[in-house]
Amino acid sequence: MQMDIKHDGESMESNEERDSKDSIKSKNMKSSKEVKQIETKSAPTNIKKDSIDSNITIKSSLKIESNEARLEKDSKDSVKSNMNTESLVNTNTECDTKQSKTTESSANKTGFIESYFFYPSFWHKILAFALLPFSCIYALITLYKKCFTKKRNFNVKILSIGNLVSGGSGKTPFCIALTNYLQTKGYTDIYVVLRGYKRKSKGLIQVSSNGAILVNVAQSGDEAMLIAMQTKASVIVSESRIKALEYIQTKDSKHSIVILDDAYRFNFNKFDILLEPKLKPYFPFVLPSGYYRFPESFYTKCDLHLKEDRDYKRSVSILYVKDSNRESKYILATAIANPSRLKPYLPENIIYEYYLADHAEFDCNTLKTLLEKYHATHILMTQKDYVKCLDFNLPFALLMLDVRIESSALKSIESFLNTESFLQSKARF
Secondary structure, three states: OOEOOEEOOEEOOOOOOOOOOOOOOOOOOOOOEEEEEEEEEOOOOOOOOOOOOOEEEEOOOOEEEOOHHHHOOOOOOOOEEEOOOOOOOOOOOOOOOOOOOOOHHHHHHHHHHHHHHHOOOHHHHHHHHHOHHHHHHHHHHHHHHHHHOOOEOOOOEEEEEEOOEOOOOOHHHHHHHHHHHHHHOOOOOEEEEEOOOOOOOOOOEEOEEOOEEOOOHHHHOHHHHHHHHHOOOEEEEOOOHHHHHHHHHOOOOOOOEEEEEOOOOOOEOOEEEEEEOOOOOOOOOEOOOOOEOOOHHHHHOOOEEEEEOOOEEEEEEEEEOOOOOOOOOEEEEEOOOOHHHHHHHOOOOEEEEEEOOOOOOOOHHHHHHHHHHOOOOEEEEEHHHHOOOOOOOOOEEEEEEEEEEOHHHHHHHHHHHOOHHHHOOOOOO
16 A cells, blocks of 8 residues: 655655764763754755744753744644753763774765765766666665565554665654654654664664664664654664564554564565655665665655655754854764765865765864864764764864655655554555
8 A cells, every 4th residue: 555645736745864882971961061053054945944942051951943843834832842961061981092984984885875976977987887787686686675574463553764875864853753744643652663773782672762872882782862852752672673573562562563774575464654865876676786785676666755955854053062153153063974964064164074984983083183283162063973973072163954744745744544444455566
């Protein structure tokens, strides 16, 4: 069964995934600071944006505006989610003298991947066509696994947030926005299941229980920790989605909702949501010639496809963790897939860009050296990057990414959740 939401006669689409490098060990911090929103910038795509409170005090939580206030015009109250960390600034913590293994050579590697798949040169194009036979083999394997493996039923309501590409479609902020919205609608027993890319642990680990964080970022991974901090869901990381779902079944899961991150490729009985980001790969090929994991035609093989800037929209505010300064000069430091997708949201006064591979570790001394070398006032990074740097005593500014999901998409999801036949098998091929 496939649901298509249409806007002005257009059908929806979506996608994402991620590479990895190592996630860093994190410590909870003990002091509290006041974070102020001093500047905002959004992409030039008619994104509606609400201001985050000008005074946000962080003691044991960082309160971030929920999407519910903007999704319902008649609502006057914002729902805030908690970032359960004892502090964002520790004035007594010194940079670790250990040098990071991920240096600027990682940035060059990330740059090659992005240029090859999104902005290919003449020689990149020659390479892509030379690799087409391997792409055909890859496509046949994925088609077989998706179409002919037996579908499993776990007797629990499962929402899958996925993508067709190999990274950078914004699943994490979308998951946060959807989770917070569903909780405001009375769905309080929500589990979010992720793999936990590049965490220091193995096996199944419960990261949080109804918003109470149980482990550190080294054990959870950056994405899982960010979701745990910003929602009141129970977050689980596991290499095996099957084991995670079986674990949830041991609980009283009759009224539970499970949100599976990056689970389109799994043949479970679930409601498939595919996200398509604004930035598309240059070639519509699967790996290794293109950036797709599934053929582009698979957009029609899901329950709901959502396209960025039409069905979900992103906006960004800058919050200062330390030493607010309206005349700031930034070092942009990030370890996310496709970092060029941040450019529409960035302030003008960035004097240096420091890119690492997706999920890579940051080294405190390296960041400190960059600040001094370029006479910058702040290190600018995403929230997902920042959860790995909580114990760095450096002046940070955070890109606070806010996702707004269109009401028509939310109604389709709610309608499916309320359907009695939710757990019945659905033939999609």
